[in-house]
Amino acid sequence: MDTLYMQVADRLQAMIEKEVIRIGDKLPSVRSLSKEQGISMSTVFQAYYHLESKGFIEPRPKSGYYVCFSPRRLPEMPSISRPVKKATEVNVSEMITEVFSHHAGEDLLRFSVAAPTEDLLPSAKLSKSMLAAMRNTGGGLNYENLQGNLNLRRQIARQSLQWGGSITEHDIVTTTGCMDALTLCLSATTQPGDVIALESPAYCGTFQLAESLGLKVLEVPTNPVCGVDLEYLDKAIPKFKIKACVFVTNFSNPIGSCMPDKNKRELVKIVNKYDIPLIEDDIYSDIYFGKLRPSSCKQYDRNGNVLLCNSFSKSLAPGYRVGWTIPGKYKDRVLRLKLNHSVSSATLPQAAIAHFLENGRYEHHMRNLRKMLHTQCLRYQQAIADYFPEDTCVSRPQGGYVLWLELNQSVNTIELYEQALRRKVSFAPGRIFSLQDRYNNCLRISYATPWSKQVEDGLKLIGKLAAQMG
Amino acid sequence: MDTLYMQVADRLQAMIEKEVIRIGDKLPSVRSLSKEQGISMSTVFQAYYHLESKGFIEPRPKSGYYVCFSPRRLPEMPSISRPVKKATEVNVSEMITEVFSHHAGEDLLRFSVAAPTEDLLPSAKLSKSMLAAMRNTGGGLNYENLQGNLNLRRQIARQSLQWGGSITEHDIVTTTGCMDALTLCLSATTQPGDVIALESPAYCGTFQLAESLGLKVLEVPTNPVCGVDLEYLDKAIPKFKIKACVFVTNFSNPIGSCMPDKNKRELVKIVNKYDIPLIEDDIYSDIYFGKLRPSSCKQYDRNGNVLLCNSFSKSLAPGYRVGWTIPGKYKDRVLRLKLNHSVSSATLPQAAIAHFLENGRYEHHMRNLRKMLHTQCLRYQQAIADYFPEDTCVSRPQGGYVLWLELNQSVNTIELYEQALRRKVSFAPGRIFSLQDRYNNCLRISYATPWSKQVEDGLKLIGKLAAQMG
Incomplete structure (x- = not known):
C-alpha cells in the first residue's frame, strides 16, 4: 500500500502526463491543496518534493511549484527492428x-x-563493508569456495523473493562480473560453430563474446517496448538450428525494451519446446523506474533451461567484478568451467558485498x-x-x-x-x-x-x- | 656478493651434504670456530642460525649444535616419465x-x-596495503583499465630485472589469477581440435582447461631434474601437428623439475623453428631455494612466441586472484579476449598488491x-x-x-x-x-x-x- 503522499504525487503525475496541467502551469499552493484534500501540509510538501526529484516540477523562488516536464512532449x-533474417559469421x-x-x-x-x-555509488558504506570483510575473512588471503561466498549466495537467494524466484544458495554460482557469467553459461551450453539468437540491436560485448567462442549469431527482430518477436523466434529456432538464446529481458541494452510477463512465460515455453537453453542477461533488472521490479524468465522456469546472469556492476561497484549466475540444469558444467578457468572468484569483493546486503544497505x-x-x-x-x-x-x-x-x-x-x-x-x-x-x-x-x-x-x-x- | 656468515654457512652445508660431517655429529663450538677461522662469534652464530632455519642442524640445550639432516640420506x-607416445582426447x-x-x-x-x-602469508601488511588501495582508488568502485592497474604492471616490470627480462608495463596484461592467464593465452593461440604439448606428469588443472577448450593433449616425457625431453619434443611438433606448448619450466608441478638455462634457450629455439607459441606457466619461479631466481624462457624470447603466465597466488594471496601474462606477439588477441570475457579485472586487489610491491614489502x-x-x-x-x-x-x-x-x-x-x-x-x-x-x-x-x-x-x-x- 502506497503512503498518502505517494498517492497524491501519483495523481498529480497522471494529470501532468495527460497534460491536464501543462508545462509552465503553476501548481496549487501547498496550503490550498492541503485544505482542498483534507491532508496535512507536510504530506503535500512530500508529494511536491517527490515530483521535483523525478523532474516533473520545479520550485521558483517566492512563487511556488511549476510543471517543467511532460512525457507527452x-x-x-x-x-x-527488422534485421536481415539470416545467421551471420561474427566479425x-x-x-x-x-x-x-x-x-x-x-x-x-x-x-x-x-x-x-x-x-551515484555508496562509496563510504561499501568501504565499511570491505573493512568488515577483511576482519571476517582474515584478510581475504585464502581461496574462496568454488561456488562462491556462502553468505553472498544466501543474500542473493533472499533477494530473489522480490522477483518471485524460489532460489536457494545452492542454485547460485558467483562469477567475476556478468560477462564472466555469460562466458561460463555460453561455454557450458554451446559448441564452436553453433548458432545462437540475440536481440537486434544487441549489446556489442555479447557479439564479441560470441565471436571469441566461435559462435554464429542470428539477430531476432525486437520491439522497443516488449522485446524480441516471439512468433519469429518460434519459427527461427528449428529453421536455423539455434542452440541457445541470449536475451536481456528487462531494459535491454541498447533498445530499452522490457518483456511483459505474458511474453516471458511464452518465451520459457518456446525454449522448453525445443529444449534449448535461454541465457537471461538480467543485469538491468534492479534499475526499474516503476513501482515493482519486473519479473525474470527464470521465475517461470521449471525445467532448468533458463540460466540467469547478473552482477553488482550496474548497482554497486563495477570495479568489484562480482556477478553471479543461476544456471539451472547446467550448474555442474558451469562449476567445472569455473574451476578450470579461474579456480575461484576473489574472496574480499564477494565478502564485502555480502556484508553490505546483509546489513540492509542495498535497498x-x-x-x-x-x-x-x-x-x-x-x-x-x-x-x-x-x-x-x-x-x-x-x-x-x-x-x-x-x-x-x-x-x-x-x-x-x-x-x-x-x-x-x-x-x-x-x-x-x-x-x-x-x-x-x-x-x-x-x-x-x-x-x-x-x-x-x-x-x-x-x-x-x-x-x-x-x-x-x- | 654473499655476506661472510653465508659463506661460512655454505661451506658447512657442503660438508654436511658430502657427509664429511654426518647426522648426529656435533659441530665445533661457536668460540672455537670463531678462533679457527678468524671471524667474529656473532658471524658464527648467524651461520648456525641460518643452517638451523634450513633444517640441517639443531641446537641441543647446554651442549651445542648437532647435524640433524643430510640430503645424502x-x-x-x-x-x-615415459608416457605413451600418442595424442589423447582429453576426458x-x-x-x-x-x-x-x-x-x-x-x-x-x-x-x-x-x-x-x-x-605463511603477510596478512597484516597486505591488509595495510588494501587500506591504502581503498584510499587511492576512491573505494575501488570503478572499472580498472583493461590492460590492468598501471602501477602494478610497473612493479611487475621492475621485478623482471631479477630474471633478466627487459619487460615494460606495456608488455603486461593483468588477469584474475594464473588459470585465467592460461585460459586467455590458450584461447588466443589455439582452435578447438588442436593438439597441444604438456609435460608428463602435468598439473591436472591444465588438462581440464585443455578439455574445456576442446583441445587434444600430447604428453611429453619429462626428466624430474631438467624437465621436458627436448629431443623428443623437436620431433613430436611436426609429427603430431602441435599448435602450442604449455610447460612449467621452473619447479614443475608435480614432478619438480627446473629446466637448466641451456635447455630453456634450446626450447625457445625449437618453438621459433616451428613458429608455435610457448605458454610458460611460471607460477612457481619466485619460490626458489637456491641463491638466485631461475631464468624463464621469456628472457630468451626475441620473436614474441613466448607467453609467460604468473600470479601472486603462490606468494602473497591466493584469494586475491591477481595474476598476469606477458603475451608477446599475442597481446592484442589476449586483450580483446579479456575485454570480451570479463571487461576488466577487479580494481582493489590489483591496487593493493601494487602498493605492497611498491613499498618494498615483497622481497x-x-x-x-x-x-x-x-x-x-x-x-x-x-x-x-x-x-x-x-x-x-x-x-x-x-x-x-x-x-x-x-x-x-x-x-x-x-x-x-x-x-x-x-x-x-x-x-x-x-x-x-x-x-x-x-x-x-x-x-x-x-x-x-x-x-x-x-x-x-x-x-x-x-x-x-x-x-x-x-
Missing part, C-alpha cells in the same frame, strides 16, 4: 574497441558508458539510485526533445541506463560520432549493436552522468551536429 | 574434482593443496617464505625417508610446493588415497596428473603445511599404509 518511439569491427577505449580518456563527456558514475541505496536515474532519464529525454531535429525518435525505457535514438535516415551516426568526439563528447553509434550494416542512423546515449550544464551542452552539441547532417 | 629420485575423470573438493573440509590434513597456508616477505618452505621441504623429505618403504623414490625440488613420490609398482595410490582419506589425511594420487593410465604408484605431497607433530603423524600414516599395500 517526448519524441516518437523508434520503430521495431566485429575495431570500432567497438575504439568507442570503449575512450573510457580511459579524462576530459571526455562520456554518453557512451552504460554504468553508474562514482557519484536503501537502490531506492536513491533508481530515483536519480529516473530523473536523469527524463531530463535527458527532455533535452533531446528540445535540442535534436524534430524527426528524432527516442526510446522510453522504464529502467536501465540508456536511450536509443533513431535519427533521420540521412544522418550517419558514425560520422556524427567522429565529429562529436573532436568536440570531446562521446556516445555509442548504432552500427556497433548489430553484425549487419544496420542502425547507421541510430545512436545510444547513456544517462548515467548526473545532469549538469556540461551534459546539457553536450546533448545540444550532438543535436546541432545531427541537424547539420540531416 | 634421501631416497632415490623418481625415474624419467578427465571426476577424481580431480573429488580430490580438490576436499579443500573445503575443515578437519582434514591436506597434503593435496599446493598453495601457501595462511600462516622481505619472499625471503622468509622461501626459507620456511625450504625447511619444510627438507623436513618432509626426511620424514618420507624415515617412514616410507625403503624402495620409495622422492623428487628433490629446488623450489615450489610439492614432492613427487614413486612407490613400489604394487602400490595403487588411488586405493592408498582412499584409505588415507578415511583417516582424515589427503594427498593427490599420481593418476590425476596424466590422461593415460599411468602414475598409479605415484603421489604428490605438498609441504605447504608448516611442520608439526600432526604433519609428522600424517606422513607416518601414509608410509605405513603404503608398506601394508606394497
Whole structure:
C-alpha cells in the first residue's frame, strides 16, 4: 500500500502526463491543496518534493511549484527492428574497441558508458563493508569456495523473493562480473560453430563474446517496448538450428525494451519446446523506474533451461567484478568451467558485498539510485526533445541506463560520432549493436552522468551536429 | 656478493651434504670456530642460525649444535616419465574434482593443496596495503583499465630485472589469477581440435582447461631434474601437428623439475623453428631455494612466441586472484579476449598488491617464505625417508610446493588415497596428473603445511599404509 503522499504525487503525475496541467502551469499552493484534500501540509510538501526529484516540477523562488516536464512532449518511439533474417559469421569491427577505449580518456563527456558514475555509488558504506570483510575473512588471503561466498549466495537467494524466484544458495554460482557469467553459461551450453539468437540491436560485448567462442549469431527482430518477436523466434529456432538464446529481458541494452510477463512465460515455453537453453542477461533488472521490479524468465522456469546472469556492476561497484549466475540444469558444467578457468572468484569483493546486503544497505541505496536515474532519464529525454531535429525518435525505457535514438535516415551516426568526439563528447553509434550494416542512423546515449550544464551542452552539441547532417 | 656468515654457512652445508660431517655429529663450538677461522662469534652464530632455519642442524640445550639432516640420506629420485607416445582426447575423470573438493573440509590434513597456508602469508601488511588501495582508488568502485592497474604492471616490470627480462608495463596484461592467464593465452593461440604439448606428469588443472577448450593433449616425457625431453619434443611438433606448448619450466608441478638455462634457450629455439607459441606457466619461479631466481624462457624470447603466465597466488594471496601474462606477439588477441570475457579485472586487489610491491614489502616477505618452505621441504623429505618403504623414490625440488613420490609398482595410490582419506589425511594420487593410465604408484605431497607433530603423524600414516599395500 502506497503512503498518502505517494498517492497524491501519483495523481498529480497522471494529470501532468495527460497534460491536464501543462508545462509552465503553476501548481496549487501547498496550503490550498492541503485544505482542498483534507491532508496535512507536510504530506503535500512530500508529494511536491517527490515530483521535483523525478523532474516533473520545479520550485521558483517566492512563487511556488511549476510543471517543467511532460512525457507527452517526448519524441516518437523508434520503430521495431527488422534485421536481415539470416545467421551471420561474427566479425566485429575495431570500432567497438575504439568507442570503449575512450573510457580511459579524462576530459571526455562520456554518453557512451552504460554504468553508474562514482557519484551515484555508496562509496563510504561499501568501504565499511570491505573493512568488515577483511576482519571476517582474515584478510581475504585464502581461496574462496568454488561456488562462491556462502553468505553472498544466501543474500542473493533472499533477494530473489522480490522477483518471485524460489532460489536457494545452492542454485547460485558467483562469477567475476556478468560477462564472466555469460562466458561460463555460453561455454557450458554451446559448441564452436553453433548458432545462437540475440536481440537486434544487441549489446556489442555479447557479439564479441560470441565471436571469441566461435559462435554464429542470428539477430531476432525486437520491439522497443516488449522485446524480441516471439512468433519469429518460434519459427527461427528449428529453421536455423539455434542452440541457445541470449536475451536481456528487462531494459535491454541498447533498445530499452522490457518483456511483459505474458511474453516471458511464452518465451520459457518456446525454449522448453525445443529444449534449448535461454541465457537471461538480467543485469538491468534492479534499475526499474516503476513501482515493482519486473519479473525474470527464470521465475517461470521449471525445467532448468533458463540460466540467469547478473552482477553488482550496474548497482554497486563495477570495479568489484562480482556477478553471479543461476544456471539451472547446467550448474555442474558451469562449476567445472569455473574451476578450470579461474579456480575461484576473489574472496574480499564477494565478502564485502555480502556484508553490505546483509546489513540492509542495498535497498536503501537502490531506492536513491533508481530515483536519480529516473530523473536523469527524463531530463535527458527532455533535452533531446528540445535540442535534436524534430524527426528524432527516442526510446522510453522504464529502467536501465540508456536511450536509443533513431535519427533521420540521412544522418550517419558514425560520422556524427567522429565529429562529436573532436568536440570531446562521446556516445555509442548504432552500427556497433548489430553484425549487419544496420542502425547507421541510430545512436545510444547513456544517462548515467548526473545532469549538469556540461551534459546539457553536450546533448545540444550532438543535436546541432545531427541537424547539420540531416 | 654473499655476506661472510653465508659463506661460512655454505661451506658447512657442503660438508654436511658430502657427509664429511654426518647426522648426529656435533659441530665445533661457536668460540672455537670463531678462533679457527678468524671471524667474529656473532658471524658464527648467524651461520648456525641460518643452517638451523634450513633444517640441517639443531641446537641441543647446554651442549651445542648437532647435524640433524643430510640430503645424502634421501631416497632415490623418481625415474624419467615415459608416457605413451600418442595424442589423447582429453576426458578427465571426476577424481580431480573429488580430490580438490576436499579443500573445503575443515578437519582434514591436506597434503593435496599446493598453495601457501595462511600462516605463511603477510596478512597484516597486505591488509595495510588494501587500506591504502581503498584510499587511492576512491573505494575501488570503478572499472580498472583493461590492460590492468598501471602501477602494478610497473612493479611487475621492475621485478623482471631479477630474471633478466627487459619487460615494460606495456608488455603486461593483468588477469584474475594464473588459470585465467592460461585460459586467455590458450584461447588466443589455439582452435578447438588442436593438439597441444604438456609435460608428463602435468598439473591436472591444465588438462581440464585443455578439455574445456576442446583441445587434444600430447604428453611429453619429462626428466624430474631438467624437465621436458627436448629431443623428443623437436620431433613430436611436426609429427603430431602441435599448435602450442604449455610447460612449467621452473619447479614443475608435480614432478619438480627446473629446466637448466641451456635447455630453456634450446626450447625457445625449437618453438621459433616451428613458429608455435610457448605458454610458460611460471607460477612457481619466485619460490626458489637456491641463491638466485631461475631464468624463464621469456628472457630468451626475441620473436614474441613466448607467453609467460604468473600470479601472486603462490606468494602473497591466493584469494586475491591477481595474476598476469606477458603475451608477446599475442597481446592484442589476449586483450580483446579479456575485454570480451570479463571487461576488466577487479580494481582493489590489483591496487593493493601494487602498493605492497611498491613499498618494498615483497622481497622481505619472499625471503622468509622461501626459507620456511625450504625447511619444510627438507623436513618432509626426511620424514618420507624415515617412514616410507625403503624402495620409495622422492623428487628433490629446488623450489615450489610439492614432492613427487614413486612407490613400489604394487602400490595403487588411488586405493592408498582412499584409505588415507578415511583417516582424515589427503594427498593427490599420481593418476590425476596424466590422461593415460599411468602414475598409479605415484603421489604428490605438498609441504605447504608448516611442520608439526600432526604433519609428522600424517606422513607416518601414509608410509605405513603404503608398506601394508606394497
